[in-house]
Amino acid sequence: MAELRFTKEHEWVRIEGDVGTCGITDYAQSQLGDVVFVELPAVGRKVARGGDAAVVESVKAASEVYAPVSGEVVAVNEGLPDNPAQVNQSPMEDGWFMKIRLSDAAELTAMMDEAGYKAYLATLS
Amino acid sequence: MADADHDALRVTPLHALHRELGAKMVPFAGYDMPVQYPQGVLGEHNHTRAAAGLFDVSHMGQVRLDGAGAAAALETLVPADIAGLAVGRTRYTQFTDVSGGILDDLMVTNAGDHLFLVVNAACKAQDIAHMRAGLGAVALTELADRALLALQGPLAATVMGRLAPEATAMKFMSFGAARLGGIPVWLTRSGYTGEDGFEISVAAADAEALARLLLAQPEVKPIGLGARDSLRLEAGLCLYGHDIDTGTSPVEADLVWSIQKRRRAEGGFPGAARIQAELAHGPSRKRVGILPDGKAPAREHTDIMDAAGRRIGTITSGGFGPTAGGPVAMGYVEAAFAAPGTQVQLLVRGVPRPARVATMPFAPHRYFRG
Incomplete structure:
Protein backbone atom coordinates (compact mmCIF):
# COMPACT_ATOMS: atom_id res chain seq x y z
CA MET A 1 0.00 0.00 0.00
CA ALA A 2 1.60 3.24 -1.18
CA GLU A 3 1.81 6.00 1.36
CA LEU A 4 1.18 9.59 0.18
CA ARG A 5 2.74 12.56 1.96
CA PHE A 6 2.77 16.32 1.27
CA THR A 7 4.93 19.37 2.06
CA LYS A 8 3.84 22.92 2.80
CA GLU A 9 5.68 23.87 -0.39
CA HIS A 10 3.11 21.80 -2.34
CA GLU A 11 5.23 18.81 -3.28
CA TRP A 12 3.90 15.28 -2.90
CA VAL A 13 5.78 12.01 -2.39
CA ARG A 14 4.32 8.54 -2.83
CA ILE A 15 6.30 5.94 -0.88
CA GLU A 16 6.68 2.38 -2.13
CA GLY A 17 9.27 0.41 -0.16
CA ASP A 18 12.28 2.71 0.29
CA VAL A 19 11.61 4.77 -2.85
CA GLY A 20 9.44 7.90 -3.03
CA THR A 21 7.98 9.18 -6.30
CA CYS A 22 7.79 13.00 -6.17
CA GLY A 23 5.89 15.75 -7.93
CA ILE A 24 3.97 18.95 -7.36
CA THR A 25 0.33 19.11 -6.31
CA ASP A 26 -2.73 20.13 -8.27
CA TYR A 27 -2.84 23.32 -6.20
CA ALA A 28 0.77 24.08 -7.17
CA GLN A 29 0.17 23.57 -10.88
CA SER A 30 -2.96 25.71 -10.79
CA GLN A 31 -1.02 28.51 -9.08
CA LEU A 32 1.80 28.27 -11.63
CA GLY A 33 -0.40 28.25 -14.69
CA ASP A 34 0.72 26.73 -17.98
CA GLY A 51 16.72 21.62 -0.96
CA ASP A 52 16.53 22.46 -4.68
CA ALA A 53 15.83 19.38 -6.76
CA ALA A 54 14.09 20.48 -9.98
CA VAL A 55 12.84 23.60 -11.75
CA VAL A 56 9.42 24.27 -13.19
CA ALA A 62 10.48 30.13 -12.76
CA SER A 63 9.98 28.15 -9.54
CA GLU A 64 12.18 25.73 -7.66
CA VAL A 65 10.83 22.29 -6.85
CA TYR A 66 12.23 21.18 -3.50
CA ALA A 67 13.02 17.61 -2.58
CA PRO A 68 10.22 16.51 -0.26
CA VAL A 69 12.52 13.88 1.25
CA SER A 70 16.28 13.37 1.54
CA GLY A 71 18.03 10.69 -0.46
CA GLU A 72 19.40 9.76 -3.85
CA VAL A 73 17.63 10.42 -7.14
CA VAL A 74 17.20 6.96 -8.68
CA ALA A 75 14.97 7.85 -11.65
CA VAL A 76 13.45 10.89 -13.37
CA ASN A 77 10.42 11.28 -15.63
CA GLU A 78 12.43 11.34 -18.87
CA GLY A 79 9.49 12.36 -21.04
CA LEU A 80 8.48 15.34 -18.93
CA PRO A 81 10.90 17.98 -20.36
CA ASP A 82 9.46 17.29 -23.83
CA ASN A 83 5.90 17.45 -22.57
CA PRO A 84 5.86 19.86 -19.60
CA ALA A 85 2.08 20.36 -19.95
CA GLN A 86 1.73 16.96 -18.21
CA VAL A 87 2.46 18.81 -14.97
CA ASN A 88 -0.80 20.72 -15.50
CA GLN A 89 -2.80 17.84 -16.92
CA SER A 90 -1.77 15.09 -14.53
CA PRO A 91 0.23 16.52 -11.61
CA MET A 92 -0.20 13.47 -9.37
CA GLU A 93 0.32 10.75 -12.00
CA ASP A 94 1.92 11.28 -15.45
CA GLY A 95 3.41 14.61 -14.36
CA TRP A 96 5.73 13.10 -11.71
CA PHE A 97 9.27 14.53 -11.52
CA MET A 98 11.64 12.06 -9.87
CA LYS A 99 12.05 9.01 -7.67
CA ILE A 100 14.20 9.37 -4.56
CA ARG A 101 15.60 6.47 -2.51
CA LEU A 102 14.95 7.66 1.02
CA SER A 103 17.94 8.06 3.31
CA ASP A 104 15.79 8.84 6.38
CA ALA A 105 12.30 7.34 6.48
CA ALA A 106 11.71 9.15 9.78
CA GLU A 107 11.25 12.38 7.78
CA LEU A 108 7.85 11.09 6.66
CA THR A 109 6.37 11.25 10.13
CA ALA A 110 6.64 15.03 10.17
CA MET A 111 4.85 15.40 6.81
CA MET A 112 1.16 15.90 6.07
CA ASP A 113 -1.08 13.12 4.85
CA GLU A 114 -3.81 13.84 2.27
CA ALA A 115 -6.35 14.98 4.87
CA GLY A 116 -3.73 17.16 6.55
CA TYR A 117 -2.75 18.76 3.22
CA LYS A 118 -6.39 19.49 2.35
CA ALA A 119 -6.82 21.17 5.73
CA TYR A 120 -3.61 23.16 5.10
CA LEU A 121 -4.89 24.33 1.68
CA ALA A 122 -8.08 25.53 3.33
CA THR A 123 -6.00 27.89 5.48
CA LEU A 124 -4.40 29.51 2.40
CA SER A 125 -7.46 31.01 0.72
CA MET B 1 5.31 54.26 -8.14
CA ALA B 2 3.45 51.02 -7.57
CA ASP B 3 1.98 50.70 -4.12
CA ALA B 4 2.30 47.20 -2.72
CA ASP B 5 -0.52 47.77 -0.25
CA HIS B 6 -3.63 45.98 -1.55
CA ASP B 7 -5.96 48.35 0.29
CA ALA B 8 -4.53 51.29 -1.59
CA LEU B 9 -4.85 49.70 -5.04
CA ARG B 10 -6.77 51.66 -7.63
CA VAL B 11 -9.22 50.01 -10.00
CA THR B 12 -10.14 50.59 -13.64
CA PRO B 13 -13.72 51.07 -14.89
CA LEU B 14 -13.66 47.38 -15.98
CA HIS B 15 -12.74 46.00 -12.54
CA ALA B 16 -16.14 44.43 -11.86
CA LEU B 17 -16.18 42.89 -15.35
CA HIS B 18 -12.74 41.32 -14.80
CA ARG B 19 -14.01 39.70 -11.62
CA GLU B 20 -17.16 38.51 -13.37
CA LEU B 21 -15.02 36.96 -16.13
CA GLY B 22 -13.06 34.99 -13.52
CA ALA B 23 -9.79 36.88 -13.82
CA LYS B 24 -6.94 36.32 -11.42
CA MET B 25 -6.19 39.82 -10.16
CA VAL B 26 -2.74 41.10 -9.19
CA PRO B 27 -1.32 44.45 -8.12
CA PHE B 28 0.35 46.18 -11.08
CA ALA B 29 1.58 49.78 -11.13
CA GLY B 30 -0.73 50.62 -8.25
CA TYR B 31 -3.81 49.05 -9.85
CA ASP B 32 -5.66 45.79 -9.21
CA MET B 33 -5.35 44.27 -12.68
CA PRO B 34 -6.19 40.96 -14.41
CA VAL B 35 -3.01 38.88 -14.95
CA GLN B 36 -5.00 36.09 -16.61
CA TYR B 37 -8.51 34.82 -17.17
CA PRO B 38 -9.58 31.16 -16.84
CA GLN B 39 -8.20 30.45 -20.35
CA GLY B 40 -4.64 30.90 -19.02
CA VAL B 41 -1.62 32.82 -20.28
CA LEU B 42 -0.69 30.32 -23.00
CA GLY B 43 -4.21 30.12 -24.43
CA GLU B 44 -4.65 33.90 -24.23
CA HIS B 45 -1.34 34.49 -26.01
CA ASN B 46 -2.22 32.05 -28.79
CA HIS B 47 -5.73 33.43 -29.13
CA THR B 48 -4.36 36.94 -29.66
CA ARG B 49 -1.99 35.70 -32.38
CA ALA B 50 -4.80 33.73 -34.08
CA ALA B 51 -7.93 35.87 -33.63
CA ALA B 52 -8.46 38.94 -31.45
CA GLY B 53 -7.76 39.71 -27.80
CA LEU B 54 -9.26 42.46 -25.66
CA PHE B 55 -6.96 44.10 -23.12
CA ASP B 56 -7.86 46.58 -20.39
CA VAL B 57 -5.06 49.16 -20.36
CA SER B 58 -7.07 51.81 -18.53
CA HIS B 59 -4.33 52.06 -15.90
CA MET B 60 -2.22 53.91 -18.45
CA GLY B 61 -2.25 57.68 -18.39
CA GLN B 62 -4.14 59.64 -21.04
CA VAL B 63 -3.26 63.31 -21.36
CA ARG B 64 -4.23 66.10 -23.71
CA LEU B 65 -2.10 69.12 -24.50
CA ASP B 66 -3.76 72.24 -25.88
CA GLY B 67 -2.29 75.40 -27.25
CA ALA B 68 -0.65 76.57 -30.45
CA GLY B 69 2.81 75.91 -29.06
CA ALA B 70 2.11 72.41 -27.75
CA ALA B 71 4.16 70.52 -30.35
CA ALA B 72 7.17 72.82 -30.07
CA ALA B 73 6.98 72.72 -26.28
CA LEU B 74 6.75 68.90 -26.17
CA GLU B 75 9.84 68.72 -28.39
CA THR B 76 11.83 70.23 -25.50
CA LEU B 77 11.08 67.04 -23.52
CA VAL B 78 11.19 64.26 -26.16
CA PRO B 79 13.55 63.47 -29.08
CA ALA B 80 10.81 62.74 -31.66
CA ASP B 81 9.71 65.17 -34.37
CA ILE B 82 6.36 66.31 -32.99
CA ALA B 83 6.11 69.54 -35.00
CA GLY B 84 6.28 67.45 -38.17
CA LEU B 85 3.66 64.94 -37.02
CA ALA B 86 0.72 65.15 -39.42
CA VAL B 87 -2.84 65.49 -38.20
CA GLY B 88 -4.27 62.04 -37.46
CA ARG B 89 -0.85 60.43 -37.02
CA THR B 90 0.74 58.83 -33.96
CA ARG B 91 4.39 58.54 -32.97
CA TYR B 92 6.29 56.55 -30.31
CA THR B 93 8.82 58.55 -28.27
CA GLN B 94 10.45 58.88 -24.85
CA PHE B 95 10.79 61.51 -22.16
CA THR B 96 14.56 61.80 -21.77
CA ASP B 97 16.46 63.22 -18.80
CA VAL B 98 19.48 65.54 -18.83
CA SER B 99 21.87 62.60 -18.96
CA GLY B 100 20.07 61.02 -21.90
CA GLY B 101 18.32 58.33 -19.85
CA ILE B 102 14.67 57.46 -20.38
CA LEU B 103 12.10 58.75 -17.85
CA ASP B 104 9.20 57.01 -19.63
CA ASP B 105 8.11 56.00 -23.11
CA LEU B 106 4.88 57.22 -24.63
CA MET B 107 2.67 57.59 -27.68
CA VAL B 108 1.92 61.05 -29.08
CA THR B 109 -0.97 61.65 -31.48
CA ASN B 110 -1.68 64.82 -33.41
CA ALA B 111 -5.45 64.94 -32.90
CA GLY B 112 -5.82 68.18 -34.91
CA ASP B 113 -6.65 70.83 -32.34
CA HIS B 114 -4.60 69.14 -29.58
CA LEU B 115 -1.99 66.49 -28.84
CA PHE B 116 -3.17 63.22 -27.28
CA LEU B 117 -0.59 61.36 -25.18
CA VAL B 118 -0.63 57.89 -23.65
CA VAL B 119 1.97 57.26 -20.92
CA ASN B 120 2.80 54.33 -18.63
CA ALA B 121 0.71 53.80 -15.50
CA ALA B 122 3.65 53.59 -13.10
CA CYS B 123 5.12 56.84 -14.44
CA LYS B 124 2.04 58.93 -15.10
CA ALA B 125 2.10 61.14 -11.99
CA GLN B 126 5.80 61.86 -12.53
CA ASP B 127 5.27 62.44 -16.28
CA ILE B 128 2.46 64.89 -15.66
CA ALA B 129 4.54 66.81 -13.10
CA HIS B 130 7.45 66.79 -15.55
CA MET B 131 5.25 68.22 -18.31
CA ARG B 132 3.61 70.82 -16.07
CA ALA B 133 7.08 72.03 -15.13
CA GLY B 134 8.47 71.90 -18.65
CA LEU B 135 5.71 72.89 -21.06
CA GLY B 136 5.25 76.54 -20.11
CA ALA B 137 1.92 77.97 -21.23
CA VAL B 138 0.64 74.73 -22.78
CA ALA B 139 -2.60 73.58 -21.13
CA LEU B 140 -2.33 70.01 -19.82
CA THR B 141 -5.42 67.97 -19.00
CA GLU B 142 -5.19 64.50 -17.47
CA LEU B 143 -8.05 62.51 -19.00
CA ALA B 144 -8.70 60.57 -15.79
CA ASP B 145 -12.32 60.05 -16.81
CA ARG B 146 -11.35 57.93 -19.81
CA ALA B 147 -10.66 54.21 -20.06
CA LEU B 148 -8.33 52.61 -22.61
CA LEU B 149 -8.95 49.23 -24.24
CA ALA B 150 -6.79 47.45 -26.78
CA LEU B 151 -8.17 45.10 -29.41
CA GLN B 152 -5.27 43.14 -30.86
CA GLY B 153 -4.83 40.33 -33.34
CA PRO B 154 -5.26 39.39 -36.98
CA LEU B 155 -9.06 39.47 -36.67
CA ALA B 156 -9.20 42.83 -34.86
CA ALA B 157 -9.94 44.52 -38.18
CA THR B 158 -12.73 42.01 -38.91
CA VAL B 159 -14.35 42.94 -35.61
CA MET B 160 -13.87 46.64 -36.22
CA GLY B 161 -15.27 46.28 -39.73
CA ARG B 162 -18.52 45.01 -38.25
CA LEU B 163 -18.81 47.87 -35.74
CA ALA B 164 -17.17 50.82 -37.52
CA PRO B 165 -16.38 49.92 -41.15
CA GLU B 166 -14.53 53.19 -41.80
CA ALA B 167 -11.93 52.26 -39.18
CA THR B 168 -10.59 49.37 -41.25
CA ALA B 169 -9.03 51.84 -43.68
CA MET B 170 -6.93 53.39 -40.90
CA LYS B 171 -3.22 52.65 -41.26
CA PHE B 172 -0.79 51.63 -38.55
CA MET B 173 -0.04 54.56 -36.23
CA SER B 174 -3.02 56.65 -37.31
CA PHE B 175 -5.82 58.14 -35.23
CA GLY B 176 -9.51 58.85 -35.70
CA ALA B 177 -12.82 59.29 -33.91
CA ALA B 178 -15.57 56.70 -34.41
CA ARG B 179 -18.67 55.20 -32.82
CA LEU B 180 -18.78 51.56 -31.77
CA GLY B 181 -22.36 50.46 -31.15
CA GLY B 182 -23.24 54.11 -30.67
CA ILE B 183 -20.45 54.71 -28.14
CA PRO B 184 -18.09 57.53 -29.13
CA VAL B 185 -14.42 56.47 -29.09
CA TRP B 186 -10.98 57.60 -30.21
CA LEU B 187 -9.17 54.92 -32.16
CA THR B 188 -5.46 54.54 -32.73
CA ARG B 189 -4.29 51.73 -35.00
CA SER B 190 -1.52 50.60 -32.71
CA GLY B 191 -0.78 48.22 -29.87
CA TYR B 192 1.78 46.33 -27.85
CA THR B 193 1.60 42.82 -29.29
CA GLY B 194 3.17 43.09 -32.76
CA GLU B 195 -0.23 42.31 -34.24
CA ASP B 196 -2.60 44.52 -36.17
CA GLY B 197 -5.07 46.14 -33.83
CA PHE B 198 -6.56 49.21 -32.24
CA GLU B 199 -6.23 51.10 -29.00
CA ILE B 200 -9.61 52.49 -28.03
CA SER B 201 -10.03 55.47 -25.72
CA VAL B 202 -13.54 55.71 -24.31
CA ALA B 203 -15.33 57.63 -21.57
CA ALA B 204 -15.05 55.68 -18.31
CA ALA B 205 -18.84 55.60 -18.04
CA ASP B 206 -19.09 53.79 -21.40
CA ALA B 207 -16.14 51.45 -20.89
CA GLU B 208 -17.99 48.41 -19.56
CA ALA B 209 -20.69 48.59 -22.24
CA LEU B 210 -18.00 48.84 -24.91
CA ALA B 211 -16.00 45.94 -23.45
CA ARG B 212 -19.16 43.78 -23.35
CA LEU B 213 -19.93 44.71 -26.97
CA LEU B 214 -16.42 43.72 -28.07
CA LEU B 215 -16.42 40.50 -26.00
CA ALA B 216 -19.75 39.56 -27.61
CA GLN B 217 -18.00 39.36 -30.98
CA PRO B 218 -17.13 35.72 -31.74
CA GLU B 219 -13.45 36.50 -32.49
CA VAL B 220 -12.76 38.25 -29.18
CA LYS B 221 -11.61 36.91 -25.81
CA PRO B 222 -10.31 38.83 -22.78
CA ILE B 223 -6.53 38.81 -22.35
CA GLY B 224 -4.60 39.52 -19.15
CA LEU B 225 -1.27 41.16 -18.35
CA GLY B 226 0.55 37.81 -18.45
CA ALA B 227 -0.07 37.29 -22.15
CA ARG B 228 0.40 41.02 -22.78
CA ASP B 229 3.98 40.58 -21.54
CA SER B 230 4.78 37.45 -23.58
CA LEU B 231 3.22 39.04 -26.70
CA ARG B 232 5.23 42.26 -26.41
CA LEU B 233 8.43 40.33 -25.64
CA GLU B 234 8.05 38.27 -28.83
CA ALA B 235 7.34 41.52 -30.68
CA GLY B 236 10.65 42.93 -29.37
CA LEU B 237 8.92 45.86 -27.67
CA CYS B 238 10.42 47.48 -24.58
CA LEU B 239 8.80 47.35 -21.14
CA TYR B 240 9.55 50.51 -19.18
CA GLY B 241 11.36 49.84 -15.90
CA HIS B 242 12.84 46.64 -17.30
CA ASP B 243 14.24 47.10 -20.83
CA ILE B 244 14.50 50.88 -20.61
CA ASP B 245 14.90 53.22 -17.65
CA THR B 246 16.91 56.26 -16.58
CA GLY B 247 20.09 54.19 -16.96
CA THR B 248 19.54 53.49 -20.66
CA SER B 249 19.56 55.94 -23.56
CA PRO B 250 17.31 55.62 -26.62
CA VAL B 251 20.39 54.82 -28.72
CA GLU B 252 21.52 52.03 -26.41
CA ALA B 253 17.93 50.77 -26.40
CA ASP B 254 17.99 50.51 -30.22
CA LEU B 255 15.19 53.09 -30.48
CA VAL B 256 17.06 55.32 -32.94
CA TRP B 257 14.21 54.79 -35.44
CA SER B 258 12.02 56.84 -33.09
CA ILE B 259 14.29 59.92 -33.34
CA GLN B 260 13.54 61.60 -36.65
CA LYS B 261 16.24 63.15 -38.80
CA ARG B 262 15.61 66.80 -37.91
CA ARG B 263 15.81 66.10 -34.17
CA ARG B 264 19.01 64.05 -34.55
CA ALA B 265 20.62 67.02 -36.24
CA GLU B 266 19.12 69.84 -34.17
CA GLY B 267 18.97 68.28 -30.72
CA GLY B 268 17.06 70.49 -28.31
CA PHE B 269 15.78 67.73 -26.02
CA PRO B 270 17.11 66.67 -22.60
CA GLY B 271 20.31 64.63 -22.89
CA ALA B 272 20.81 65.61 -26.54
CA ALA B 273 24.59 65.91 -26.15
CA ARG B 274 24.96 62.28 -25.07
CA ILE B 275 22.38 60.99 -27.53
CA GLN B 276 23.92 62.85 -30.47
CA ALA B 277 27.38 61.58 -29.48
CA GLU B 278 26.06 58.02 -29.38
CA LEU B 279 24.40 58.51 -32.77
CA ALA B 280 27.72 59.70 -34.20
CA HIS B 281 30.08 57.21 -32.57
CA GLY B 282 27.85 54.31 -31.55
CA PRO B 283 26.78 53.41 -28.02
CA SER B 284 29.03 51.37 -25.73
CA ARG B 285 26.28 48.78 -25.28
CA LYS B 286 23.12 47.92 -27.11
CA ARG B 287 19.77 46.25 -26.56
CA VAL B 288 19.59 43.03 -28.59
CA GLY B 289 17.45 39.95 -28.93
CA ILE B 290 18.81 36.77 -27.36
CA LEU B 291 17.79 33.25 -28.31
CA PRO B 292 18.88 30.50 -25.90
CA ASP B 293 20.01 27.37 -27.78
CA GLY B 294 18.28 25.03 -25.31
CA LYS B 295 14.84 25.06 -23.79
CA ALA B 296 15.60 26.82 -20.50
CA PRO B 297 14.13 30.33 -20.35
CA ALA B 298 16.54 33.06 -19.23
CA ARG B 299 14.73 35.57 -17.03
CA GLU B 300 15.36 39.24 -16.24
CA HIS B 301 18.73 39.90 -14.50
CA THR B 302 20.38 36.79 -16.01
CA ASP B 303 24.07 37.50 -16.69
CA ILE B 304 25.23 37.36 -20.31
CA MET B 305 28.84 36.19 -20.78
CA ASP B 306 31.23 35.80 -23.68
CA ALA B 307 32.75 32.43 -24.64
CA ALA B 308 35.55 32.97 -22.12
CA GLY B 309 33.10 33.53 -19.29
CA ARG B 310 33.51 37.32 -18.97
CA ARG B 311 30.30 39.17 -18.16
CA ILE B 312 29.25 41.29 -21.16
CA GLY B 313 25.68 42.17 -20.29
CA THR B 314 22.35 41.36 -18.68
CA ILE B 315 18.97 40.02 -19.75
CA THR B 316 16.25 42.65 -19.16
CA SER B 317 13.22 40.60 -20.29
CA GLY B 318 13.06 36.90 -20.92
CA GLY B 319 10.75 33.97 -20.83
CA PHE B 320 8.96 31.42 -22.95
CA GLY B 321 7.63 32.61 -26.30
CA PRO B 322 4.54 30.56 -27.15
CA THR B 323 4.58 31.65 -30.80
CA ALA B 324 8.36 31.30 -31.08
CA GLY B 325 7.95 27.84 -29.53
CA GLY B 326 10.79 28.25 -27.09
CA PRO B 327 12.66 30.65 -24.85
CA VAL B 328 13.16 34.23 -26.04
CA ALA B 329 14.84 37.17 -24.36
CA MET B 330 16.23 40.64 -24.79
CA GLY B 331 19.01 42.39 -22.98
CA TYR B 332 22.00 44.67 -23.20
CA VAL B 333 25.44 43.56 -24.41
CA GLU B 334 28.69 45.40 -25.05
CA ALA B 335 28.57 46.82 -28.58
CA ALA B 336 31.23 44.39 -29.86
CA PHE B 337 28.84 41.51 -29.16
CA ALA B 338 25.68 43.06 -30.64
CA ALA B 339 25.83 41.51 -34.13
CA PRO B 340 23.11 38.92 -34.80
CA GLY B 341 24.51 35.40 -34.63
CA THR B 342 27.13 36.25 -31.98
CA GLN B 343 27.55 33.29 -29.62
CA VAL B 344 27.12 34.14 -25.94
CA GLN B 345 26.44 32.25 -22.71
CA LEU B 346 23.65 32.81 -20.22
CA LEU B 347 24.23 32.04 -16.57
CA VAL B 348 20.95 30.35 -15.58
CA ARG B 349 20.91 28.86 -12.07
CA GLY B 350 24.69 28.96 -11.99
CA VAL B 351 25.12 26.98 -15.21
CA PRO B 352 26.45 28.69 -18.39
CA ARG B 353 24.12 27.88 -21.26
CA PRO B 354 24.77 28.66 -24.93
CA ALA B 355 22.70 31.32 -26.67
CA ARG B 356 22.90 33.61 -29.68
CA VAL B 357 22.28 37.28 -30.33
CA ALA B 358 19.25 37.36 -32.62
CA THR B 359 17.27 39.87 -34.62
CA MET B 360 13.90 40.89 -33.23
CA PRO B 361 10.96 40.52 -33.42
CA PHE B 362 10.72 36.83 -32.52
CA ALA B 363 7.20 36.75 -33.99
CA PRO B 364 6.74 38.79 -37.19
CA HIS B 365 5.05 42.17 -36.88
CA ARG B 366 1.75 42.16 -38.73
CA TYR B 367 0.86 45.85 -38.67
CA PHE B 368 -1.61 47.19 -41.24
CA ARG B 369 0.28 49.64 -43.41
CA GLY B 370 -2.38 49.93 -46.09
Missing part, protein backbone atom coordinates in the same frame (compact mmCIF):
# COMPACT_ATOMS: atom_id res chain seq x y z
CA VAL A 35 4.02 24.92 -17.41
CA VAL A 36 6.38 25.42 -20.36
CA PHE A 37 9.70 24.11 -19.03
CA VAL A 38 10.88 21.47 -16.58
CA GLU A 39 14.46 20.78 -15.51
CA LEU A 40 15.07 17.51 -13.69
CA PRO A 41 18.04 16.49 -11.52
CA ALA A 42 20.65 14.02 -12.69
CA VAL A 43 20.05 10.43 -11.67
CA GLY A 44 22.44 9.62 -8.86
CA ARG A 45 22.33 13.12 -7.35
CA LYS A 46 21.97 13.30 -3.58
CA VAL A 47 19.25 15.69 -2.48
CA ALA A 48 18.38 17.03 0.95
CA ARG A 49 14.84 17.50 2.17
CA GLY A 50 13.76 21.06 1.38
CA GLU A 57 8.63 27.35 -15.28
CA SER A 58 5.39 28.86 -16.46
CA VAL A 59 5.20 31.51 -19.21
CA LYS A 60 5.67 34.14 -16.54
CA ALA A 61 8.02 32.78 -13.90
